[in-house]
Amino acid sequence: MATPLRFRRSDERWTGGRVRSDLYAALDANIGATMDTPWYRQPEGYDARRFDMDNGDVALFVWDDNRGYWMGNTETPRALWDTEKYTFxxxxxxxxxxxxxxxxxxxxxxAPWLEAYPHISTFFLPVLLSKDGRHTTREFFYEHAAGFPHSSREAGLSYYEEFLATDPFDDRYVMAAKLGTAKQLDLTRMSAAMSEFTVAKLLLDAxxxxxxxxxxxxxxxxxxxxxxxxxxxxVEVTRPLAPSDRSAGSAVKSIRETVQTKTSGQLQRHGGGVTLFVDCSSFDDGEWQALRADRPDVGHRPAVVFRVCPGEETAAYPIGSVPIDLPSSVTDA
Structure with missing residues (x-):
């Protein structure tokens, strides 16, 4: 599986002729390609080329007298195989x-619909344009509202757009990469990855x-x-499947089985001191109301059980002595 987009840096000498012979010619021979000047002016002191492949892939190469930088969601030409990779x-x-x-x-x-969400576009660019994952990540945002099954696309994406506009992370690559670059859509895993963004928002708001x-x-x-x-x-985050999507059959069993998987693994090995956030955003209104009524224990303390549905109240209940405050906008379940 290919990883999110990263630069390859070559410390060899590059010229326009070598770019044509070692990069363009190899791409064109293998998959079909055109080479042109970039759409935007390259950095001062550098030359640059853009490569558009017949299969829809794209790549960039920029160089000066000392080194060159390659980035693309296509095959890597042999001349760059031994180069090191770097994030933005x-x-x-x-x-x-x-x-x-x-x-x-x-x-x-x-994907012109992404223009309405410039911060999502920028933050998740390494996966939205990745070699293997560009179609599945776009499908996840467009068809599945970024993991909010009971919200509209506009509501779900706006929730994360507003959060990412605050520039919450020093390095986007670690968090963006959590969404993955698989060719097959894994809605459960991708929704769980977005739960980490949800919890980060709650913590920052607090x-x-x-x-x-x-x-x-x-x-x-x-x-x-x-x-x-x-x-x-x-803080550790887990996201149970909705009871209707698993054999557990009830909201209480769903969260307990999910938490048991987490606590019998890394949290057990850690030996305490971790607050577990249990994201029930996949639960429908009835399933969530059942939890709010019972407020069941989940098998780990301290814990916060919560549900986010953009445009509606965010509600939560604590288990044990939770050392972390929630934002004032969160309603006590």
Whole structure:
């Protein structure tokens, strides 16, 4: 499976002639390609070419007297096989900004509906234009409202658009990559990935600084550390399937079985100190109301059981002594 978009950096010398012979000729021979100047002016001091493949793939190459940078969702020409990979934040700003502008224009030409969501487009660009995952990630946003099964596309995407407009993460690559680049749509996994964005929004709205992917001594990573006033708390996120989509048959069994999977694995090995957020956003109104009425334990403490439905109230109930505050907009379930 291909990974989200990254640059390949070549520290060899490049000329226009070598670009034509080593990059364009190889692409054209293998899959059919055209080479042209880019849509937007390349960074000062650099030359650049754009490659459009017959199968719809796209690639960029920019170079100066010292090195060249390649980025694309197509096969990598042999001349670049041994090069190192870098994210947008790991290359010079002028190169990253030019490539992002070029690729965003390409994305919006292929999926014009994404123009209404510029922050989603930019944040998830590495997966929305990835080699293997560009069709499934767009389908996830367009057909499945970014994981909100009981909301409209506009409501679901606007929820995350407004959140991402706050520039919540220092490096988008780690979080964007959670959505994945698989050729087959995995609605359960992708919805669970977006639950981490939902929890990050709740934490930030409550005044916490959020750092994703915290390595711990057991050799795995916890989803977040939430810091405020010099105190940090570890946070893990899980998302049960709706009872109608699993054999559990009831809302209570659904969340307990899901949490048991989490607690019998990495949380058990960690040995405590992690607040578990249980996202029930896949539950319909009746299933959620059953939970609100019973407020069942889930097998882990402390925990927060919550449901988000954009445009409606966000409700939650705590289990145990939860050390993390929720934003005032969240209703007590």
């Amino acid at each position: 934040t790991e290359v010079a700003d002028p190169i990253a900004e030019w490539a992002e502008r070029e690729l965003l224009a390409h994305l919006h030409e292929e 005044g916490y600084d959020v750092t994703p992917e915290i390595d711990v001594t057991t050799g795995h990573a916890i989803d977040f550390r939430a810091d405020r006033d010099g105190t940090g708390h570890l």
